Each structure stands twice: as C-alpha cells, then as structure tokens.
Amino acid sequence: MKIENTMPCSQLPEAPPQTGLQFTVATEEDFDDIMAMSQDIYGGLDYLPTRYQAWLQDTNRIVILARKQGKVIALESTCIIDDGETMLVEGLRVAPQERGKGVAGVLLRFCSQLVKAKYPDVKFCRLTRDDPLGPKDFQKYRLITKQGILLVRFRAEDLKLRLAELGPNVGIPEDRRPSCAPVHLDPSEVHQLFLNSDLMQEVLPNATIVQDWQPFKPLSSNIAILLKKDIDWLVDDPKSPTVTSLCTYPFRVPIGEDWYYLNIDVFGKDLSLAMQQFLSHLRRHTSTLKGNVMCQVFVDPPMWKPLADFCRTTLGVEQVKEYTEQCVVEADVV
Incomplete structure (x- = not known):
C-alpha cells in the first residue's frame, strides 16, 4: 500500500x-x-x-x-x-x-x-506523546505502551575519555556482569528475531517496537521500513533475548553549532543488560564525534531512576530534565 x-x-x-x-x-x-x-x-x-x-x-x-x-x-x-x-x-x-x-x-x-x-x-490512528495525558485524552485514545524518557547532554570528547577510564563493565555489579558482549544484529537476524513473537513477547512492550518515537507492530512490512534507516540493533542473546535496543546514528540538530542528537530505545526489564547495551551504544556512536550531544534514552519506567543516577554520578553527564514519559496512544479511524 x-x-x-x-x-x-x-x-x-x-x-x-x-x-x-x-x-x-x-x-x-x-x-x-x-x-x-x-x-x-x-x-x-x-x-x-x-x-x-x-x-x-x-x-x-x-x-x-x-x-x-x-x-x-x-x-x-x-x-x-x-x-x-x-x-x-x-x-x-x-x-x-x-x-x-x-x-x-x-x-x-x-x-x-x-x-x-x-x-x-x-483502521487505526497511532501517535506518540510526551505530555501528561488527562481524562479527555483517554476518552479519545487507548494507551498502547509507555517508556520513561531520560534526556542527558555531554561533550563527545569528554565522554569518550570518561568511558575509557571506567572500563567496559562500569556500573554493573560483578555478580550481574553478562558473560558475553551485546550482539549486533544484521538485517537477516533482525527479521528472524523480531518476527518471532514467542521470543520477543517478554521483551517488547505490548508487542510494540518504538523506534525514535515511531511505534510499529512486529510485522515484516514494518521491519522493512526500519531496515531502511540508519539504526544500530543490539541484543543480549539472539537465541533467547532478555533486552534489546535500537540506536539511531547521530544527526545534527538546530540547538546550536556542532550539536548532535542520539536516540536510544531500550526494551526489557533487566537493568544490568540494559546498562551494558546503553554503554555499548555510547562507546560506538561517540567515538568519532566532536561536539555536543543530546542523548535521549527510553527505558522501562522502573529503570529510569537508577539509569539517571548512573549517568549523573558515574558518567558525569548533565541531566536535562526530570522524569517524563513517552506514551504510545491509538484511536479508531471512523
């Protein structure tokens, strides 16, 4: 169509x-x-x-x-x-x-x-919002899913040095450190994994892939749309996933000269695995950047505070705003 x-x-x-x-x-x-x-x-x-x-x-x-x-x-x-x-x-x-x-x-x-x-x-009209939903909104829309939004900013050069000092397992308790590094998925692996509802039912929130504010059902036609974008796909285990994450490649934003935006969508409820993938994305996508970065991370709401504390106290990056939510809502088209 x-x-x-x-x-x-x-x-x-x-x-x-x-x-x-x-x-x-x-x-x-x-x-x-x-x-x-x-x-x-x-x-x-x-x-x-x-x-x-x-x-x-x-x-x-x-x-x-x-x-x-x-x-x-x-x-x-x-x-x-x-x-x-x-x-x-x-x-x-x-x-x-x-x-x-x-x-x-x-x-x-x-x-x-x-x-x-x-x-x-x-049949449906779907959109994503970050403003508080009130009673009138719920008269029009159904809530599909929501994620906590963590917005931080930093200089790419400073974060690169900080990550090098801290090492690969910073912030992850020794008894919770994953045995393997996150796995980067190629297109065929993305198809195989994300179209397997049995494997992804405990990972994707309400069977929804939310990539940079765009919500998709895990369907072949939607995967084709996503694979046309510059996205870094990570998973802890492609055979039995617990956490997966999608990261946009950095792009410039008009907030000021040499400012970039980085969007990381994390799905799953294991904080250690989520943190490992978050750090992996940061290392990969800030390694060649020079300038300022606004990084927006979307996580399961209970993980927001520990991740925010880690970013502020350990990584030394600036938290831009307090807790807000990304809400995917839907209405019938009549």
Whole structure:
C-alpha cells in the first residue's frame, strides 16, 4: 500500500470555510517557510531539518501544510504502517502565533479524512506523546505502551575519555556482569528475531517496537521500513533475548553549532543488560564525534531512576530534565 506524496494540491478537499485555512501538500520549496515556523520547537531538538527530504520521497507518507492567507502556519505528516491498517501521525507543528486556536485539531481531522478516503482499510490512528495525558485524552485514545524518557547532554570528547577510564563493565555489579558482549544484529537476524513473537513477547512492550518515537507492530512490512534507516540493533542473546535496543546514528540538530542528537530505545526489564547495551551504544556512536550531544534514552519506567543516577554520578553527564514519559496512544479511524 502506497501513499504518493506527489498528490496535486487540486486533488485535496477544501478545509471548512469557517476555519480560514487552506491545505496543500508539502514540497521542497516549502522547506524554508516550515523551518521559520518551527524555530525553537522541541527545545532545539527538531529532527525535521535532516528528514524533510526523505519524508517527501517516502511513498508511504504524505506531508500536509495548513496555510492562512497563503502563509504556512502548521504541518502534519501521516505514514501508513502495520500492513496498511494504521495511520501513524507525527511531525505536528503549529506557528507560535496560531497555537491554542484549534488549528492542530482541524489539521489532524483533515489528514484522517484524506487518508481514510484514499485507503478505506486504515483502521487505526497511532501517535506518540510526551505530555501528561488527562481524562479527555483517554476518552479519545487507548494507551498502547509507555517508556520513561531520560534526556542527558555531554561533550563527545569528554565522554569518550570518561568511558575509557571506567572500563567496559562500569556500573554493573560483578555478580550481574553478562558473560558475553551485546550482539549486533544484521538485517537477516533482525527479521528472524523480531518476527518471532514467542521470543520477543517478554521483551517488547505490548508487542510494540518504538523506534525514535515511531511505534510499529512486529510485522515484516514494518521491519522493512526500519531496515531502511540508519539504526544500530543490539541484543543480549539472539537465541533467547532478555533486552534489546535500537540506536539511531547521530544527526545534527538546530540547538546550536556542532550539536548532535542520539536516540536510544531500550526494551526489557533487566537493568544490568540494559546498562551494558546503553554503554555499548555510547562507546560506538561517540567515538568519532566532536561536539555536543543530546542523548535521549527510553527505558522501562522502573529503570529510569537508577539509569539517571548512573549517568549523573558515574558518567558525569548533565541531566536535562526530570522524569517524563513517552506514551504510545491509538484511536479508531471512523
């Protein structure tokens, strides 16, 4: 199933006239306007500058802009996943002067209607949030799963020296030290492991792979999407896994010059194994970096505090914010 992002604007249905909005499909020429609208979004950790071109080329995705009097004021992206059953909503942003006016809701409803009209087999709308969910949210959405979010920052050169001083098993009690190093999975091993529900049922939270804020069911079509990305896949034991983790390769973010973002999703409940894989990712992906790094780690909520304490006291990195949660929610598309 494909959604072509080259849909002519003339084929889009019109927005309700009372909103004063016009909807168009995003193009390369809209990039500067989108970036101007998005200044300081996500605390300077905006991923869109590095992904916008890829989004426009993604045949399973459509990126819609809302305009007011011809000016771009909002963006929403939808991607079809889960063998065509799920509309993944991401990338929402609204211009500062238009926030709190209901623009996001109108845009989301428009995107839902557009996708449902073209692809009637789509049954669910899924998105990932990090703001507190209230009673009204649970009237609209089902909670699929949640992870604790640990955000830290450091200079790559400093952390590299610190990790070399501490050695490979720092922070892991001697009686809990794994006998083997984490295993890097190649594409065939990823397919074999993550599509085996019996092996992964105790590892993946509610049978969901959440990679850099994108939630996927463990299906062959979704694995194909993930394998097109630059991801480092680790597992403690490919034959009988307890913990697995996915790490994005570092990319630049607009928080400042020479700033990079590193995203590590950890699944499983064994703290020692999780810490071992976390350190392995840090060693591999900071070894050649020069500059500042924002590292966001997602873990089972009970592991958040011991990992945060370890980062602060042992690694000597700065914790950026207190405990927050990444929540995957879902609603029916009607």
